Amino acid sequence: MPNWTLHRGDALTLLPTLDTLVDAVICDPPYNSGGRTNADRRAQGARDKYVSSDAAHTLPDFDGDTRDQRGYTHWLGLVLANTYRLTRSGGSALVFTDWAQLPATSDALQAAGWTWRGIIPWRKPISRPVKDGFRRECEYVLWGSRGAPLRHAPTIYLPGWLEGSQPRGKTRVHITQKPVAVMRQLVRIAPEGGTVLDPCAGSGTTGVAALQEGLHFIGIEQSPTCATSAEGRLAAA
Numbered sequence: 001m002p003n004w005t006l007h008r009g010d011a012l013t014l015l016p017t018l019d020t021l022v023d024a025v026i027c028d029p030p031y032n033s034g035g036r037t038n039a040d041r042r043a044q045g046a047r048d049k050y051v052s053s054d055a056a057h058t059l060p061d062f063d064g065d066t067r068d069q070r071g072y073t074h075w076l077g078l079v080l081a082n083t084y085r086l087t088r089s090g091g092s093a094l095v096f097t098d099w100a101q102l103p104a105t106s107d108a109l110q111a112a113g114w115t116w117r118g119i120i121p122w123r124k125p126i127s128r129p130v131k132d133g134f135r136r137e138c139e140y141v142l143w144g145s146r147g148a149p150l151r152h153a154p155t156i157y158l159p160g161w162l163e164g165s166q167p168r169g170k171t172r173v174h175i176t177q178k179p180v181a182v183m184r185q186l187v188r189i190a191p192e193g194g195t196v197l198d199p200c201a202g203s204g205t206t207g208v209a210a211l212q213e214g215l216h217f218i219g220i221e222q223s224p225t226c227a228t229s230a231e232g233r234l235a236a237a
């Protein structure tokens with residue numbers, strides 16, 4: 001029976017206190033993107049940046065989304081270094097990012113010790129058009145491993161790109177909630193019966209996917225409101 005634990009608090013404070021080894025890290029951090037200048041970034045909360053008109057109900061805001069790119073690279077590097085310490089040899093890290101923070105994310109991943117292995121585009125069929133430009137229809141998942149990637153038995157073949165829209169309407173409880181179907185594809189990088197760690201768990205989508213795939217889950221979430229949503233969804237899963 002897969003089990004789950006959700007720790008409430010700051011990932012950088014809590015990760016050094018953990019000692020359970022995990023097989024995969026899935027990290028969907030606040031992207032710290034969406035503003036061209038420091039003033040832009042500070043003026044906007046996460047909700048102003050990410051919520052469109054489909055979210056008719058109020059979604060809780062969250063902190064940690066106002067760093068400049070150097071600060072973000074440093075912070076993410078620390079988070080990923082702490083998760084590296086907890087990951088078994090051969091385990092993987094899958095880190096979400098958008099186009100603007102892709103270089104910062106690959107720097108942080110590698111600075112933390114992970115060997116960068118590839119990028120999996122996540123295509124969102126429901127996405128905003130860009131006037132006179134190319135639609136920003138994809139976000140990206142960077143894949144890194146701790147040493148040579150684990151050999152699965154039997155061998156697995158995972159997709160090179162993912163597709164799925166964010167939950168809409170009342171099923172959306174978090175501003176940047178990821179689709180469970182997308183997360184289910186990602187957690188399959190862990191071996192059968194393994195453990196997945198998410199240091200920025202949000203509403204717990206990674207955990208829901210892990211439990212549905214028969215994997216154990218450890219999450220950390222700083223916002224008390226988001227943590228309560230995550231606990232509800234994990235208990236239901």
Ligand SMILES: C[S@@+](CC[C@H](N)C(=O)[O-])C[C@H]1O[C@@H](n2cnc3c(N)ncnc32)[C@H](O)[C@@H]1O
Binds near residue numbers: 010177204221
């Ligand atoms: C992009 S969201 C994750 C969304 C999640 N994948 C989902 O589907 O619900 C990032 C989350 O990281 C949390 N967060 C931000 N800084 C944090 C920190 N220092 N420690 C732990 N969680 C943090 C935010 O509160 C937010 O809920």
